[in-house]
Amino acid sequence: MDVAWNAWWGLAVGVVAAIVAAFVVVAIARQIARAAGRRKEWPGILVRRARxxxxxxxxVVGVWIxxxxxxxxxxxxxxxxxxxxIATIAIGSWFACELVLFAMDLSTSRYRIDVADNRVARRIRTQIAILRRLVVVITVIVATGGILLSFPEVRVVGASVLASAGLVSVVAGLAAQSTLANLFAGIQLAFSEAIRVDDVVVVEGEWGRIGEITLSYVVxxxxxxRTLVLPCTYFTTKPFQNWTRQGSALMGAVEMDLDWRIAPQRMREHLADVLARTDLWDKRASVLQVTDAIGGYVRVRILVTAVDAPTLFDLRCQVREEMVDWIREQTPSAIPHQRVRVEGVDERDPEAPVRVAPQRRSASVFEQFPVRQEPATVTGEQARLFSGSPEAEERASLFTSAMPVVDQAKLEESEAARDGRAASD
Structure with missing residues (x-):
């Protein structure tokens, strides 16, 4: 009996000694971390995460021993x-996971996204965010598998399951097809750079920024x-617009349908004055052109540039408002009009109602409403988008450099030969 009691007393002393030793090691590690934290920041982050x-x-390990x-x-x-x-496996997995997450946080802190040129930082942060989730998932799976395999009964069952692993994998794959598709789509998005955190995108006709990318969905x-949540497979199977993949600078259009009496050159002068008075314009391009003249109206398109999408939206609204005020005050004759022609009363039937028909556009219309002549001098930079300046020529080369050059002499010979054959026939 005394021997048994001595054995149990020895166990109690051993457990207490193990706990005391653990606290001593923790105290030593804390002092080392504090000493290192005076010179660098990362020891404090490590202590807070893995303490x-x-x-x-x-x-647990000391008591177990x-x-x-x-x-x-x-x-x-x-x-x-x-x-x-089991406790050692679970806590050890937790500790290992915290160490990996600490290393990822340390890497993320080196890449700031609150600066102007943050494309690389956003790419790194997106990839690290996906890797964090993968590390957590893999750690939980490995820890769960290790705990289950510690039971002899589970090991016996596992041997029989491995014998039919082919059938089980097929069934599991069919059952979790959408889940696995989203998982692999999330990994693909993280490393293909199709989208990154803080990218400006247009999806489902909605404009917004990428707030979060997970293994199954994108916010x-x-x-x-508002918040739009889409599965990761959406961005790998459907087209979408990414306005900040290469940079944030954009070009936007302001279109107006006006009367034929509008003076484009005066509009260009006023546009230059408007842009000179605003800090929203980045001074890369400003173009005013008449792009259409059908249906009784002329369509004037104004192209302006800005450093990013929100600034461009505000700039387009300001240009539109300034132009509307200027047209109403300075050239009211350019406001769109609907002209009609009133036909006379039929002498044979005085009771017949007067007919009102749309007036056809003809030379007489412009004779009735004379247009004030404007100077024909137009500078290339102001008037043309794809010619007239080195920037416009470079912009045009993006669309014409791959087009074949036509030999005009050969073209005229082929047309003459075709006309001769037509005449002989």
């Missing part, structure tokens, strides 16, 4: 050791403070 799993792991060394042989010793094995923060 609790490190302490629990030391206590004390039990193995001092506990007398009893029927429940095996069960107790199994419990400590888009829309301009009106």
């Amino acid at each position: 609790w799993p490190f302490r629990l792991l030391l206590v 004390a039990i193995v060394v001092t506990m007398p042989a009893t029927p429940m010793r095996g069960s107790i050791e199994h419990v400590f094995l 888009v923060n829309l301009w009106d403070e």
Whole structure:
């Protein structure tokens, strides 16, 4: 009896000694971290993230060793050791996961996204965000598998399951087809750079920024403070617009349908004055052109540039408002009109109602409403988008450099030969 009591007292002393030793190691590690934290920031981050799993792991491992060394042989010793094995696997996985996440946080802190040129930083942060989730998922799976395999019964079942692994994998793949598709689509988005966190995109007719990319879905923060959640497979199977993949600068259009009496050159002068008075324009391009003249109206298109999408939206609205005010005050005759022709009363039937028909556009119309002549001098930079300046020529080359050059002499010879054959026939 005395021997048994001595054995149990030895177990208690061993457990207490293990706990004290664990706290001593924790205190030493804390002092080392504080000393290192005076010169650098990362030791403090490591302590905050891995403090609790490190302490629990030391206590559990120390108590487990004390039990193995001092506990007398009893029927429940095996069960107790199994419990400590499970706890060690779980806490060790937690500690390892925190260490990996700390390393990723340290890498992320080097790439800031609150600066002007942050394309590389956004790409790195997106990839690290996906890797963080993968690390957590893989760690949980490995820890769960290790805990299950610690049971002898599960190992026996596992051997029989491995024998039919082919059938099980096919069934599991069919059952989780959409889930696996989203998983691989999320990984593809992270490393293909199709989208990144903080990218400006247009999806489903909505404009917003990429707020979060996970392994299964993408969160888009829309301009009106709504949130659009889409599966990752959407961005790998459907077209969408990414306005910031290569840069944030954009070009936008303002279109207006006006009367034929509008003076484009005066509009260009006013446009230059409007852009000179605003800090929204980035001074890359400003073009005013008449792009259409059908249906009784002329269509004037104004192209302006800005550093990013929100600035461009505000700039387009300002240009549109300024032009509307200028047309109404300076050239009211250019406001769109609907002209009609009133036909006379039929002398044979004075009671017949007067007919009102749309007036056809003809020379007489312009004789009735004379147009004020404007100077014909137009500068190339102001008037043309694809010619007249080095920037416009370079812009045009993007669309024409791959087009074949036609030999005009050969073209005229072929047309003459075709006309001769037609005449002979």
